[in-house]
Amino acid sequence: MRPPSPEYLAERRLLTRKLSFWRAASALVALGAILAIGLRFGGAGGSLLGPHIARIRIDGVITDDRPLLKLVKDVAESSASAVILSIDSPGGTTTGAESLYDELRRLAARKPTVAVVDGMAASGAYIAALGADEIVVHGNSLVGSIGVLMQMPNAAKLLDTVGVKVETIKSSPLKASPNPYEPTSPEAKAAMAALIADSYDWFKKLVQERRRMSDAELAAVADGRVFTGRQGAPLKLVDKIGGEREAIAWLESERGVPTGLSIRDWKKPHDFDSFGLLGAAAGWLGHPELARTLLPAAAALSRELDGLTAIWQGSSLD
Numbered sequence: 001m002r003p004p005s006p007e008y009l010a011e012r013r014l015l016t017r018k019l020s021f022w023r024a025a026s027a028l029v030a031l032g033a034i035l036a037i038g039l040r041f042g043g044a045g046g047s048l049l050g051p052h053i054a055r056i057r058i059d060g061v062i063t064d065d066r067p068l069l070k071l072v073k074d075v076a077e078s079s080a081s082a083v084i085l086s087i088d089s090p091g092g093t094t095t096g097a098e099s100l101y102d103e104l105r106r107l108a109a110r111k112p113t114v115a116v117v118d119g120m121a122a123s124g125a126y127i128a129a130l131g132a133d134e135i136v137v138h139g140n141s142l143v144g145s146i147g148v149l150m151q152m153p154n155a156a157k158l159l160d161t162v163g164v165k166v167e168t169i170k171s172s173p174l175k176a177s178p179n180p181y182e183p184t185s186p187e188a189k190a191a192m193a194a195l196i197a198d199s200y201d202w203f204k205k206l207v208q209e210r211r212r213m214s215d216a217e218l219a220a221v222a223d224g225r226v227f228t229g230r231q232g233a234p235l236k237l238v239d240k241i242g243g244e245r246e247a248i249a250w251l252e253s254e255r256g257v258p259t260g261l262s263i264r265d266w267k268k269p270h271d272f273d274s275f276g277l278l279g280a281a282a283g284w285l286g287h288p289e290l291a292r293t294l295l296p297a298a299a300a301l302s303r304e305l306d307g308l309t310a311i312w313q314g315s316s317l318d
Helices: 006-043 066-074 094-108 122-130 154-164 186-211 217-220 243-252 273-285 286-296 298-300
Strands: 051-063 080-095 115-121 134-137 142-144 225-227 263-266 309-311
Touching: 006 142, 051 066, 051 094, 051 122, 066 094, 066 263, 080 243, 094 115, 094 122, 094 186, 115 122, 115 243, 122 142, 122 186, 134 243, 154 263, 186 217
Parallel strands: 051 080, 051 263, 080 115, 115 134, 115 142
Antiparallel strands: 080 309, 142 225
16 A cells, blocks of 8 residues: 655645634634623623622713613612612713613612712713712712813814815704804804703702702802812712722611622623624623724724713813
8 A cells, every 4th residue: 555645644734734723713612602601691790690789880981871771771670689889980971871870760769779989970970870879989089070061173263274165055054053164153152052051950950859959059069060079978969988888888777788798790791792703702702902902993983972961071180
């Protein structure tokens, strides 16, 4: 029997390598699927945990975050005995904050809910904190910033300087106003001011109702300033100074939550589906930053704000 030719042996080695590669790839995909299922039904909460205190983190800029709203709803329907909202956010869009507040109020109607402010709960994040039945803050946390704003650049003077004119044809004077390509008319400014005033009134009434403030008490805190936790407590913006220990003590003493319950972090499903297969794989493997590193433009787009905002834009404190 003639020995195999070198070409035949080389081809067999190549086929063996390809087979090994696809076996490893299949195993990796299967592992990713298992991890994804575990994250969705285990690490993300789930109704199989038994009695516990659920912790929901609200951080970063608040937008119309549907996965977060879904998470809050899932916690409401779970076996959790109580909820801690861990908040560290400068706020965000008014519609995003309103949607989150509404969902948190539905949650609080079913389970005792307390907010713990870590770094800050300003503007839209303070609206979220109002969704809880008790607000606990650290002494140096920042709260408040009760107000609404709208900002947009106006390049009309720059365009005049470089000799560029943008022609606009519209159905009525206030259509698409204000326009960054032309000076803002008094009528357009008045229309925008009316929008701001309406959202601001809604914000103030929400604070007054939830914090049980008189008109004078509301006026003292509703000028857009932020307050430290120590300042906010006597002003009725928050209930007490402390952290999770004080929040748990309140749940046990005031809401009858059993002592000794474990705290479980509930996490919203990773939002990598919009990043395609690459992002999904990064999420499966437990490296959320990988997808954002590979797709910075998509991550930046997801953080854009549009429309009216309730967000604190002050300098950071070091």
